[in-house]
Amino acid sequence: MGVSTSRPEGHDGVAVVTVDFPPVNALPVSGWYELADALRAAGRDARHRAVVLTATGRGFNAGVDIKEMQRTRGHAALIGANRGCYEAFAAVYECAVPVIAAVHGHCLGGGIGLVGNADAVVATEDATFGLPELDRGALGAATHLSRLVPGHLMRALYYTGRTVGARELERYGSVWAVAPDRERLLAAALELADAIAAKDGYLLRLAKEALNGIDPVDVRRSYRFEQGFTFEANLEGVSDAHRDAFVSREPREPRNSHSHEGK
Template sequence: MEYLKITIEDGVATVAIDRPPANALSSGLIQEIDRMLDKVENDESVRVIVLHGEGKFFSAGADIKEFTTVTSGEQFSKLASAGQDVFERMESFNKPIIAAIHGAALGGGLELAMGCHFRIVAAKAKLGLPELQLGLIPGFAGTQRLPRYVGMAKAAEMLLTSDPITGEEAVRFGLANHAYSDEELLPKTMDMAKKIAKKSPIAVKAALQMLQYTKTASFYEGVKAEADSFGEVFVSEDAKEGIQAFIEKREPQFKGN
């Protein structure tokens, strides 16, 4: 694979995102994640998947330059739906997927992490959905998953201010399970993954299936509505200004049209 490195040991598939410099979430990377799931789904040597990032970040966001190649709101909505489908597959996967987050998980990177069954973080990591800074909204089910973890009010604050929270704060708000130092992050995550890998795969699969019943029909309705709104917002002048300002590394000037 071009962007993912996979190693398997003691029942755990360690999957490293390797797309320098920031492991930006391109459509190609999302497609590789889907193919990785194909690869490990029926592999009996894999009982748990640990997803982490190479370099300085887990994933610092979506590939903004790729956005500039999209020509219509409809195409943008399809891009969102495709990512949503892969992340939904992750969350309903029959083997546990754990995200080990260091550096930053922002925008699409956090949405990817929220598609995992749970998250272990570096204490100083930054987690956030800064899409409104670009005149956009999250498009990979971030608006639906984030409030499930941190509550409606905190999710609204994170979305509307674009301010990230730290790994320690993520644990406090329920977005992450444990926070460790950068050095301890992967070893501690692997310890937990190996502990889970010793459980009966039949029981683990059943437990994961039961957890899916906590998602109501309105969750799926919200996910579809998000993809539609993602495309609608994308064709606004504010979105064009936000994306251009990001590329030019300047403050955007939004006018409400």
């Protein structure tokens, strides 16, 4: 269990970073930092010209470990999860070489942060992508969902918590290729990684930095801005109630919005 890095035989210049936190890959605080460290290390290794980010288990990523958050006294786990996600998302984006996300099953919450910051995405036919943040008493990763779908669709998905499938993302150009099953997912990701890794390693690293430099949105600053509203919801006591309901699997009545008049 944890995060591991391998170099598959016959795929020169390619590293595979695998996330394994069964059963659903809901990462604890330490897991997000472990993932960030693995991605940064893979990018620093001069032998690597491309990285494939994949996962074991029932789905690619289910976001943060809410049970860990709720059984930890105070705000340490909340702050740790926010900072850990921030670092892991940034590590994908800032990895010195291109990162290909290989997604199967569910990709939710923090998974969107990872995939949205990747350079390319391949996915299985049954892969689903979404942000159930409002149902979990949180906000965030709209920055990254907006890199996968058009703006108005992003808002509707965000407000409703609904998911979108791999085939639809393929139509938007967000998913490079759709594999019929998990057995062929890694092969599809490695095929793209091999095509990238065939290029000059020095030029690839320059290209990654250059492409990040011309992005219209600063993903670090944008996501940090979103996180501020998560903290506000926690200070109001809204978040704990929704997380408790999630842990106990009990539905919670929606809360009316606050008026900001006179504030």
